[in-house]
Amino acid sequence: MIIASWMPFLPDEASSVSAEVDALYTYLVIITIFFSTLIFVSIVYFAIKYRRRSKNEIPAKINESKALEITWTVIPFLLAMTMFVWGSSLYFKEYYIPKNAEDIYVVAKQWMWKFQHPEGQREINELHIPVGRKIKLIMASEDVIHSFFVPAFRLKEDVVPGPKRYSMLSFEATRPGRYHLFCAEYCGTNHAGMIGWVNVMRPEEYESWLSGGAAEGSMAASGEKMFQDLGCVTCHRADAQGRGPVLQGLFGKTQTLANGETVIADENYIRESILDPQAKVVSNFQPIMPNFKGQISEEQLLQLVAYIKSLGGPGATASTLSNPGGEMSSPQMNQSSGAPNTSAPQSNAVKSTPSTERSAPNESRPK
Numbered sequence: 001m002i003i004a005s006w007m008p009f010l011p012d013e014a015s016s017v018s019a020e021v022d023a024l025y026t027y028l029v030i031i032t033i034f035f036s037t038l039i040f041v042s043i044v045y046f047a048i049k050y051r052r053r054s055k056n057e058i059p060a061k062i063n064e065s066k067a068l069e070i071t072w073t074v075i076p077f078l079l080a081m082t083m084f085v086w087g088s089s090l091y092f093k094e095y096y097i098p099k100n101a102e103d104i105y106v107v108a109k110q111w112m113w114k115f116q117h118p119e120g121q122r123e124i125n126e127l128h129i130p131v132g133r134k135i136k137l138i139m140a141s142e143d144v145i146h147s148f149f150v151p152a153f154r155l156k157e158d159v160v161p162g163p164k165r166y167s168m169l170s171f172e173a174t175r176p177g178r179y180h181l182f183c184a185e186y187c188g189t190n191h192a193g194m195i196g197w198v199n200v201m202r203p204e205e206y207e208s209w210l211s212g213g214a215a216e217g218s219m220a221a222s223g224e225k226m227f228q229d230l231g232c233v234t235c236h237r238a239d240a241q242g243r244g245p246v247l248q249g250l251f252g253k254t255q256t257l258a259n260g261e262t263v264i265a266d267e268n269y270i271r272e273s274i275l276d277p278q279a280k281v282v283s284n285f286q287p288i289m290p291n292f293k294g295q296i297s298e299e300q301l302l303q304l305v306a307y308i309k310s311l312g313g314p315g316a317t318a319s320t321l322s323n324p325g326g327e328m329s330s331p332q333m334n335q336s337s338g339a340p341n342t343s344a345p346q347s348n349a350v351k352s353t354p355s356t357e358r359s360a361p362n363e364s365r366p367k
Ligand code: HEC
Pocket: 227, 230, 231, 232, 233, 234, 235, 236, 243, 244, 245, 246, 247, 250, 255, 265, 269, 270, 273, 274, 277, 278, 280, 281, 282, 285, 286, 287, 288, 289, 290, 292, 304, 308
C-alpha cells in the first residue's frame, strides 16, 4: 500500500503478495542506487585526487591488506544473501498452490483468455473473482505459449501447450477493483490485443454475479455429460464392474502404477491419463484405454477434470465438490446432492457415487 503510493509508475497493489514484492523491489533499487553512486563518486574522486602530476611520477608500492579484502568480500556476500533469501522465500509464497483455493479454469489461445467457473459461467477477456478468497487458476493453452500477467497482483505465469501439465497460479485479491490482465509472452500477430480485465468484487456482489445465469449448468455437469458421450462411462463404472478403475474418490489419492511407482492423482495426472493413457498405467489394469488426444478441446478436457474432481477424493475441496444451484443433468441428482453438504470430503465422495450411477442410464439409455 505505502510503497506504491510514493514510488512513481507502480501499478496498484491488489493482491496479498503485492506489497511484499514492492518492498523487495524497493530494497533492490535502494541498494543498487547506493552502490552505483558510491562507485561513480569514488571513480571521479580518485581520478582527480591520484591523477598523474608529472611525466615520471611512479606510484608507491601497495601492500595488500587481508582485513580489507575480507571486509569487501563478506559484506557484499551477506548483502547478496539477503536478496537471495528474501527473493526465494517470496517466490515460494507467490507460487505456492494452497489446497483450499477456489478453482477457475483458463484456456489461453490466439488471441484471447477464456475463463470458466466451476459453477458454469464462462467469460472471455474478463475475469470476475471475489476479494479476500484464495483463487487457483488451472490454465491450458490451445496453441502457443502465453503468459498470464496481472501487474496489480505482481504475478505472472506462463501457459504452455502440451499433454503433460496444466499451468497453475494461485492468489488472493485484497482490494475490489478492475485490474489489467495481459499476455506477457509474444504469441503472434495480435499478441498486443490479448488483454483483458480482472474484476475483483465484494463477496456478496460476486455471489450475485455468479447466480446471474450459467446457461449450461456447472462444469462438473458438462463434464459428466461428456463422460457419457465419449464412452468413458462404459469402462469407468462406479460399481467397479468396468474394465477401467473406479474414478470415484480418485482426486488427490496416491495411485500405484504398473511399474511400481506412485503418483498423486492431481489435475495434471488426470489430464495425462486422458491424453496419453499409456504414459502412466494404473497397477492391475491393462493399458487398453484409448488415446483421446486431438479429440477433445482444452475446454472439454477441463470439464472432464472438473467432473472427476467432483467425484471426490482426498484432494477434493468443498469448492470442487459443491454443485451450486443443483444444475446437474438429471433431476434425481438434484435431490441426492443438491443439498449443501459441508461435512468431510469422504462423505461427499460416498454420496456422489449412487447419484452418478443413477444418472447414467438416464443420459445414455442404450436400448
Ligand atoms: C476401453 C476402456 C476405457 C475407456 C473408454 C476409457 N478408459 Fe480411462 N482407463 C481405462 C483403463 C483400463 C485405465 C487404467 C490403465 C491406465 O492407466 O491406462 C484407465 C485409466 C484412467 C484414468 C486414471 C485412473 C486412475 O485410477 O488412476 C483416468 C483419469 C481415466 N482413465 C479417465 C478416462 C476418461 C475421462 C475417459 C473418457 C474420455 C476414459 N478414461 C475412457 C479404460 C478406459
